[in-house]
Amino acid sequence: MSAVGYTKAGRRPRIGDYLRDAALYLIIFIFFLPVLWIILTSIRPNMEINTRPPIWIPRELTLDSYKILLGWPTPEGAFGLGSNIPFGQYARNSIIIATVSTLFSLTFGTLAGYAFARFAFKGKNGVFLGMMLARAVPGIALSLPLFVLYARLGLSDSILGMIITYVALNVPFTAWLMDGFFRAIPAELDEAALIDGCSRWSAFLRVDLPLALPGAAASGIFAFLTAWNEFALANVITRTPASRTFPPALYEFTGQFVSDWRGMCAMSVMMLIPAIIFVALVQRQLMTGLTSGAMKG
Amino acid sequence: MATISVTKSPARARAFEISADEAKRLPWLLLTPGLIALAVVVAFPMLYSFYLSFTNYDLTRPTTEFIGLQNYIKLFSNATFWQAFGRTVLFMTLAVNLEFLIGLGIAQLMAKALLGRGLLRTVLMMPMMFAPVLVGFQFKWFFNDQVGLVNNLLYTITGQPHIIPWLVQVPLGFISILVAEIWMGVPFMVIILEAGILSLPTEPFEAAEVDGASGWQKFRHLTFPMIGPFIYTAMAIRSLDLARVYDVVSIMTGGGPGTRTELIWTYVYRLAFTGHDYATGSAMSYVTVIVSFLFTFFLFRNVIRSRWEGRE
Numbered sequence: 001m002s003a004v005g006y007t008k009a010g011r012r013p014r015i016g017d018y019l020r021d022a023a024l025y026l027i028i029f030i031f032f033l034p035v036l037w038i039i040l041t042s043i044r045p046n047m048e049i050n051t052r053p054p055i056w057i058p059r060e061l062t063l064d065s066y067k068i069l070l071g072w073p074t075p076e077g078a079f080g081l082g083s084n085i086p087f088g089q090y091a092r093n094s095i096i097i098a099t100v101s102t103l104f105s106l107t108f109g110t111l112a113g114y115a116f117a118r119f120a121f122k123g124k125n126g127v128f129l130g131m132m133l134a135r136a137v138p139g140i141a142l143s144l145p146l147f148v149l150y151a152r153l154g155l156s157d158s159i160l161g162m163i164i165t166y167v168a169l170n171v172p173f174t175a176w177l178m179d180g181f182f183r184a185i186p187a188e189l190d191e192a193a194l195i196d197g198c199s200r201w202s203a204f205l206r207v208d209l210p211l212a213l214p215g216a217a218a219s220g221i222f223a224f225l226t227a228w229n230e231f232a233l234a235n236v237i238t239r240t241p242a243s244r245t246f247p248p249a250l251y252e253f254t255g256q257f258v259s260d261w262r263g264m265c266a267m268s269v270m271m272l273i274p275a276i277i278f279v280a281l282v283q284r285q286l287m288t289g290l291t292s293g294a295m296k297g
Numbered sequence: 298m299a300t301i302s303v304t305k306s307p308a309r310a311r312a313f314e315i316s317a318d319e320a321k322r323l324p325w326l327l328l329t330p331g332l333i334a335l336a337v338v339v340a341f342p343m344l345y346s347f348y349l350s351f352t353n354y355d356l357t358r359p360t361t362e363f364i365g366l367q368n369y370i371k372l373f374s375n376a377t378f379w380q381a382f383g384r385t386v387l388f389m390t391l392a393v394n395l396e397f398l399i400g401l402g403i404a405q406l407m408a409k410a411l412l413g414r415g416l417l418r419t420v421l422m423m424p425m426m427f428a429p430v431l432v433g434f435q436f437k438w439f440f441n442d443q444v445g446l447v448n449n450l451l452y453t454i455t456g457q458p459h460i461i462p463w464l465v466q467v468p469l470g471f472i473s474i475l476v477a478e479i480w481m482g483v484p485f486m487v488i489i490l491e492a493g494i495l496s497l498p499t500e501p502f503e504a505a506e507v508d509g510a511s512g513w514q515k516f517r518h519l520t521f522p523m524i525g526p527f528i529y530t531a532m533a534i535r536s537l538d539l540a541r542v543y544d545v546v547s548i549m550t551g552g553g554p555g556t557r558t559e560l561i562w563t564y565v566y567r568l569a570f571t572g573h574d575y576a577t578g579s580a581m582s583y584v585t586v587i588v589s590f591l592f593t594f595f596l597f598r599n600v601i602r603s604r605w606e607g608r609e
Binding site for chain 2: 013050114137138141168175225236253272
């Protein structure tokens with residue numbers, strides 16, 4: 001890595017280098033613009049959003065859209081479809097479904113990943129490929145038979161049904177990531193523990209698992225966010241506020257005749273908060289897990 | 298061939314005190330919970346929908362009969378299906394390649410940036426945190442004809458109101474969805490490709506500089522071939538995500554108006570849940586499954602090879 005202020009080749013930067021950086025900043029800003037616009041819209045008065053010609057610089061900031069969403073008292077005349085939305089109920093459903101399904105898929109995926117990383121067995125490649133194929137079934141294709149089956153089993157529109165669904169959805173990718181993290185731990189450590197008289201099980205618990213813990217955290221967060229953000233299945237399985245999660249609930253801001261874009265932006269920001277916190281926490285481990293296949297290859 | 302991958306010497310094999318039998322059983326035991334979950338939620342329902350696709354199943358009809366390939370024949374003789382199929386192939390080809398080209402360009406610039414690389418990377422990762430469904434809603438609003446960001450920008454730049462129906466007109470709807478998909482996919486490409494570029498050794502580049510190679514020559518003959526595995530990983534993971542486009546399309550246009558932006562996934566929804574034709578919907582969903590499987594199989598064959606070969 002070169003010193004700050006110098007190019008990679010180690011020479012003093014020329015004017016061309018600064019121009020290149022300026023272009024880069026501009027491109028990144030264009031990518032960032034939608035994010036900025038969503039946050040900004042959520043704290044502006046509705047008047048400014050729907051005015052033509054458009055107003056770009058906000059003249060007034062307000063938290064009305066969030067207050068409406070949370071059911072707090074708002075000033076007279078503050079409009080938002082958010083008042084019709086049981087936000088607390090959706091938040092509860094989303095949090096329970098994503099958390100519980102993550103705990104199970106992480107456990108199952110870790111065991112599977114350990115099997116892939118530490119054992120040679122017949123049919124290993126077949127099982128691995130089968131898991132990846134199961135992950136590749138598009139949600140919309142799966143939603144149809146699940147809709148029919150869950151209706152028969154009494155699981156449709158239930159939190160339990162959603163949890164079971166997301167556990168299965170997350171096992172393959174968790175297993176894939178955990179396989180990579182376990183393989184990064186030298187097998188000699190395992191052997192040493194076994195020679196010292198550990199059982200296979202306690203070697204796993206005392207040596208491999210603690211060392212793979214950062215990886216497990218990353219995999220768990222990945223699973224959580226997949227469940228948190230999933231739409232195709234949730235849209236079909238959840239029918240009422242009893243089990244509805246955030247993603248299908250966003251529909252409720254766009255009516256046939258009137259749309260509450262500000263309210264939708266406020267809810268989007270709320271949905272993004274856990275994602276931003278989690279990704280910031282584990283981005284390094286996640287990148288290691290994702291690129292380990294390439295590094296080894 | 299030893300039954301445990303770490304077994305290398307007889308002494309160590311004894312130390313394991315694991316019978317050959319147990320070593321055969323143990324990995325399967327570890328895999329069981331995950332495989333059961335997948336069997337219940339994925340394998341069994343998919344077999345069920347495979348069966349449905351050969352029947353005239355209908356929620357309102359009391360009896361279900363086996364009708365052979367009729368649903369598939371109905372589907373394949375339908376022009377809408379082939380249009381949606383062709384449009385999906387075109388969409389995926391454009392999306393993955395454009396994401397790759399834009400991603401590679403930004404990654405090259407990032408790897409050379411003098412200042413603020415960490416900050417830039419964090420900012421660039423923001424789109425990755427968006428649920429696809431959020432991306433769909435946001436871009437539906439950006440491309441809104443009345444109060445959308447895009448038409449607003451045109452208003453301010455030209456000084457005149459423009460009411461371009463982005464999501465309604467023929468090539469524009471397709472392009473709008475493509476823009477949303479690219480916005481969502483490029484950051485991931487950049488992160489992986491930049492990691493690849495930064496991991497390259499410096500010696501070949503210094504040698505090339507001494508020999509007077511141009512920037513393009515260095516890129517074409519050194520960078521590009523050397524980051525091959527990273528390109529491969531990035532493309533593989535993005536392609537696995539391909540069905541995520543469903544979330545974006547279904548919200549931005551729902552495949553409409555009419556069937557103007559119909560992709561194979563929105564067509565499943567239209568047949569099954571809008572048209573209540575579950576049997577043909579099941580047949581259609583198998584078309585989407587086969588498309589995904591072909592992608593996955595082709596890509597993961599190589600991932601498996603690079604992961605396990607030379608390890609045992």
